[in-house]
Amino acid sequence: MAELDTGEGGGKKKSKVRSKKSNPRIDMTAMVDLAFLLLTFFVLTTSINKPNVMPVVIPPKTDGKEVDPPKVAESKILNVVLGDKDKVYYYTGLLNIESNKLPEILTTNYAADGLRKVLFDRKKDVAAQFGNEKELIVLIKPSDKARYANIVDVLDEMNITEVKKYTLADLSDDEKKEIIEKLEPAEPAGQ
Amino acid sequence: MGKIKPARKSTRIDMTAMVDLAFLLLTFFMLATNFKGEDAAEVTTPTSISDTLIPDADVMLITVDDSGRVFFGIDNKDSRAQMLKELASANQLTFTDEEVYIFSLMPNIGMPIKDLKGFLSLPPLERDKAKKNQPGIPCDTINNELAQWIVRARLAHKQIKDKDLRAAVKGDKNTKYPVISNVVETFRELRVHNFALVTSLENDPRDKK
Numbered sequence: 001m002a003e004l005d006t007g008e009g010g011g012k013k014k015s016k017v018r019s020k021k022s023n024p025r026i027d028m029t030a031m032v033d034l035a036f037l038l039l040t041f042f043v044l045t046t047s048i049n050k051p052n053v054m055p056v057v058i059p060p061k062t063d064g065k066e067v068d069p070p071k072v073a074e075s076k077i078l079n080v081v082l083g084d085k086d087k088v089y090y091y092t093g094l095l096n097i098e099s100n101k102l103p104e105i106l107t108t109n110y111a112a113d114g115l116r117k118v119l120f121d122r123k124k125d126v127a128a129q130f131g132n133e134k135e136l137i138v139l140i141k142p143s144d145k146a147r148y149a150n151i152v153d154v155l156d157e158m159n160i161t162e163v164k165k166y167t168l169a170d171l172s173d174d175e176k177k178e179i180i181e182k183l184e185p186a187e188p189a190g191q
Numbered sequence: 192m193g194k195i196k197p198a199r200k201s202t203r204i205d206m207t208a209m210v211d212l213a214f215l216l217l218t219f220f221m222l223a224t225n226f227k228g229e230d231a232a233e234v235t236t237p238t239s240i241s242d243t244l245i246p247d248a249d250v251m252l253i254t255v256d257d258s259g260r261v262f263f264g265i266d267n268k269d270s271r272a273q274m275l276k277e278l279a280s281a282n283q284l285t286f287t288d289e290e291v292y293i294f295s296l297m298p299n300i301g302m303p304i305k306d307l308k309g310f311l312s313l314p315p316l317e318r319d320k321a322k323k324n325q326p327g328i329p330c331d332t333i334n335n336e337l338a339q340w341i342v343r344a345r346l347a348h349k350q351i352k353d354k355d356l357r358a359a360v361k362g363d364k365n366t367k368y369p370v371i372s373n374v375v376e377t378f379r380e381l382r383v384h385n386f387a388l389v390t391s392l393e394n395d396p397r398d399k400k
Contacts, residue, residue: 028206035213039220046224053359053387054241061379082368112396142368148255149237149364151371152390156239160396168375 054155059167075129078122078138080115080154081171081179084145088115088154089179092122096174105179110153119161138166141175232256232301232325234363238393245389251344251356252389253337254299257363259370260327262301263340265348265356271295273347275307278339284308293318301325304336330373338377358386 074093081089088110091103108114119138127133140154151168158166171179234256254262265271272295279286282304286294290311294300302310302325310321330337341358348356358378362371378386 028210032206032210032213035210035217039213039217042217042220042224045226046220047227048224050244050247051236051361051389052239052241052392053243053245054239054390055243055385055387058375058379058384058386060382060384116396142372144367144369146368147364148362148366148368148371151368152237152239152362152388155388156241156390160240170372 054152054159056155072137073130076126076135076137078119078136079175080138080140081175082140082142082146082150082154083179084143086110086147086150088150090115090118095172095178110150110157115154115157116161119157119163123161123163134164136163136165138163139169140166141169141171143171143176143179232260232262234361236361236389236391237364239388239390240393240395241390242392243387245359245387246357249348249352249354249356250359251341251348252299253358253360253374254301255360255362255366255370255374256327257365259366260301260325261330261337261370261374262299262325263328263337263344264297264299265344266298267348267352268295270344270348270351271297273351274340274343277343277347278304281339281343286311297322300340301327303329304339330370330377332373335373335377337374338381341377341381341383358383359389360386361389 077093079091079093079095083089086109088108089105090108091105093103095103106118108118119136123133123136126136138158140151142151157163232254234254248266251263251265254264256262265274272291275286275291275294278284284304284307286308290308293311294307300307306326310318313321328337328340329335345356348354360371360374378384
């Protein structure tokens with residue numbers, strides 16, 4: 001089928017007798033099959049694109065010395081608690097059951113009109129109150145039932161909304177009581 | 192009109208061009224791609240807008256699958272061998288040269304240190320089966336073997352290539368937070384403050400204008 005001219009070795013002969021043999025033709029089907037087989041192998045077992053990564057920076061451990069955190073105005077702080085089933089709870093300021101002044105705890109989700117809108121609104125509030133929207137501090141507190149995708153989404157939102165001051169922190173016991181136990185009843189709900 | 196068959200012309204296609212194309216594509220794929228490493232576990236990473244690429248080399252990869260199993264690996268074969276030797280001397284274990292070689296071929300490992308010797312001395316078929324059923328590296332407050340692996344890996348890589356390892360975490364979308372928290376705490380203890388989370392690319396919503 002496929003042709004390959006194997007050369008004109010007989011062209012230099014002075015003899016006027018033309019050889020009646022036609023040039024042997026090589027069937028290239030096998031070569032093509034081999035080439036495509038190897039090609040398929042490489043296409044399926046290799047990858048061109050390198051995985052993307054999101055850089056994360058964590059604050060260093062405080063070597064046992066309890067360093068008092070710098071005093072910050074409570075209204076600059078937004079606490080974002082990541083709950084079960086992709087729910088996000090947030091409140092402003094600090095939560096301390098003993099102080100009897102519990103901030104309002106609101107719920108949102110990871111959609112574009114959810115957490116992102118909350119962040120943009122809070123940035124505007126902080127800008128109005130303190131003059132610079134970069135003063136907003138976000139404390140991200142995942143609960144035990146939060147998925148890894150939730151954490152990545154929140155960190156991603158920090159990048160999208162350009163919040164510069166944020167950190168991952170643990171849930172305090174007060175928060176566990178107020179938020180997790182009240183808003184996420186344990187299953188099965190034994191009422 | 193009788194049964195006269197029309198004279199058939201021979202249909203001969205010159206396949207030279209096709210062969211050229213095939214070999215050209217083949218050469219491209221051979222030179223421009225790298226083999227996908229065989230992952231110990233199937234992990235679907237979450238998406239993020241970050242488009243930073245993973246560094247080419249000197250990366251230690253901590254993989255966490257959705258059931259919370261932790262796997263550890265570094266990309267350099269010689270560093271892996273050295274890491275095993277260091278781990279062996281720190282834990283009073285001995286490995287034969289062949290076991291060290293087998294270990295250095297595995298890009299990821301996910302089992303308690305005490306099970307290593309047993310695993311590496313298995314015959315190849317059983318070893319491959321065991322590879323798919325690894326229990327994961329213990330990474331809790333009682334027994335943090337991940338910390339040991341990271342420390343040995345950094346030492347080994349520094350000896351072999353005189354470079355520092357960068358940490359990357361490849362977690363599954365559905366991994367629960369406690370395991371991730373343990374891994375991050377381990378990093379904090381070992382003073383690894385900068386690390387990367389492997390994600391898939393999603394569109395940046397800020398680009399829509």
